[in-house]
Amino acid sequence: SWPSAASSRKSGWTREDGTVFHRILALVVKEFLAIFRDKRSRLTVVVPPLVQLMVFSYAATYDLERVPYAVYNEDPGAFSRSLAARLDGSPNFRKVAEITREAEIAPLVDGREALLVVHIDRRFSRDILSGEPGRVQVILDGRNSNTAMVALNYVRAIVMAESRELVRTGRAAGFPAVLETRAWYNPNLESRWFIVPGILGVITLLVTLITTALSVAREREQGTFDQLLVTPLRPVEILIGKSIPGCIIGLVEGTACLLVAALWFQVPLRGNIFMLYTGLVLFLLSAVGVGLLISSLSVTQQQGLLGVFLFMVPAVILSGFTTPIGNMPVPVQHLTRLNPVRYFMVVLRGVFLEDAPASVFFAQFWPMAIIA
Numbered sequence: 423s424w425p426s427a428a429s430s431r432k433s434g435w436t437r438e439d440g441t442v443f444h445r446i447l448a449l450v451v452k453e454f455l456a457i458f459r460d461k462r463s464r465l466t467v468v469v470p471p472l473v474q475l476m477v478f479s480y481a482a483t484y485d486l487e488r489v490p491y492a493v494y495n496e497d498p499g500a501f502s503r504s505l506a507a508r509l510d511g512s513p514n515f516r517k518v519a520e521i522t523r524e525a526e527i528a529p530l531v532d533g534r535e536a537l538l539v540v541h542i543d544r545r546f547s548r549d550i551l552s553g554e555p556g557r558v559q560v561i562l563d564g565r566n567s568n569t570a571m572v573a574l575n576y577v578r579a580i581v582m583a584e585s586r587e588l589v590r591t592g593r594a595a596g597f598p599a600v601l602e603t604r605a606w607y608n609p610n611l612e613s614r615w616f617i618v619p620g621i622l623g624v625i626t627l628l629v630t631l632i633t634t635a636l637s638v639a640r641e642r643e644q645g646t647f648d649q650l651l652v653t654p655l656r657p658v659e660i661l662i663g664k665s666i667p668g669c670i671i672g673l674v675e676g677t678a679c680l681l682v683a684a685l686w687f688q689v690p691l692r693g694n695i696f697m698l699y700t701g702l703v704l705f706l707l708s709a710v711g712v713g714l715l716i717s718s719l720s721v722t723q724q725q726g727l728l729g730v731f732l733f734m735v736p737a738v739i740l741s742g743f744t745t746p747i748g749n750m751p752v753p754v755q756h757l758t759r760l761n762p763v764r765y766f767m768v769v770l771r772g773v774f775l776e777d778a779p780a781s782v783f784f785a786q787f788w789p790m791a792i793i794a
Contacts, residue, residue, distance in 0.1 A: 445654060445655050445663075446666075449655060449660065450666045453637065453663065453666075457633065486572050488516040489514055489537050489573050489576070490516050490536050491517060491538045492518055492538075492540070493506050493509065493517060493519075493539070494522075496543060496546075497542050497544050497546040499546065499547025500547060501551075502547055505546075509580055512576070512580060515576070518535055521539065527539050534563065536563070537562070537563050538560055538570075538574070539561040541558070541559040541560070542558055543558070560574060607776055615689050620770065622683055623705070623770050625675065625679055626679065626705070628734060629671060630672035630675075630709040632727070632730055634710050634717060635713040635716040635727070638714070639722060639725065640723055643722050665710045673703070691773065693772060694773065697769070698773040700787065701766055701770075704787055704791055705765075705766040711793065716733065736761075737762075740754065740758045741763035742758075742764055765787075768782070769786050
């Protein structure tokens with residue numbers, strides 16, 4: 423039974439409002455049924471994102487373990503043996519060869535048997551006893567520059583640790599200045615703390631885009647889009663009805679990934695959870711908008727999927743997920759301002775690692791709102 427006209431005017435509620443609400447609700451229910459009635463669709467929405475989060479978080483890491491290396495020690499002194507023993511005892515390295523002559527270096531590196539060779543000079547112990555710096559050469563396989571730089575930093579840390587030990591025990595008359603490093607926000611320099619929040623954003627974007635980008639295209643492919651147009655639903659109501667399921671699915675997936683990141687991977691959640699969810703909602707609205715745009719331009723679901731990946735690749739590359747935006751050319755930096763993933767990455771890392779102030783988040787919210 424409908425309320426009387428007088429009571430409707432007093433409450434601001436009309437039959438038309440109720441009809442609009444019920445029409446949109448019916449369309450939302452229809453969208454959920456279309457997504458979840460097929461077993462393959464259910465598995466696509468639920469299982470792959472969680473599997474991707476687990477696989478990528480373990481695979482996409484800059485940390486190295488058991489790095490194969492060789493030692494070419496020309497110095498028989500105690501200091502060189504101590505340094506070699508410290509390298510051998512490190513969990514980050516695995517010694518594969520003990521070299522006795524220089525000609526053995528190139529075959530090991532060329533054949534990828536050793537990522538690096540540590541060459542200790544023949545005057546190493548003698549120079550340290552005389553108060554001069556001992557010389558250590560590190561020969562790296564530079565075919566993977568990122569891996570080589572990480573391995574070099576490991577060796578540098580071990581050499582500096584040995585230096586501090588020599589100075590502390592007074593075994594050396596003098597040694598070069600000790601470099602002391604402090605890492606903010608990620609004191610152990612665990613790359614997973616940096617990568618996992620970014621993967622959360624990428625997976626949420628992918629699920630939301632696929633859900634919405636196939637929506638209108640599926641209607642066209644099945645021949646039901648014309649039927650939808652002749653219903654009492656207005657275009658804005660269709661837009662809202664198509665948007666709500668994508669937002670809800672993205673919110674659920676984002677929450678699941680958030681729990682996995684915090685509980686399984688132990689990434690610290692230091693910031694305001696309200697700021698995180700505000701950013702997530704705005705990001706989802708942006709992703710839904712892009713997905714519906716792709717869907718409206720696609721005649722078939724295959725075209726919709728191609729459109730998703732056409733957008734996903736540059737969106738992830740230009741988001742700052744792996745490459746700092748400040749290192750990009752200036753025109754490309756301006757281009758990233760059109761990318762909602764860029765702003766959400768700042769929100770994610772600001773909440774997870776920094777406990778950033780509200781001003782940092784608001785500077786990311788309004789661009790995502792405009793894009794949405």
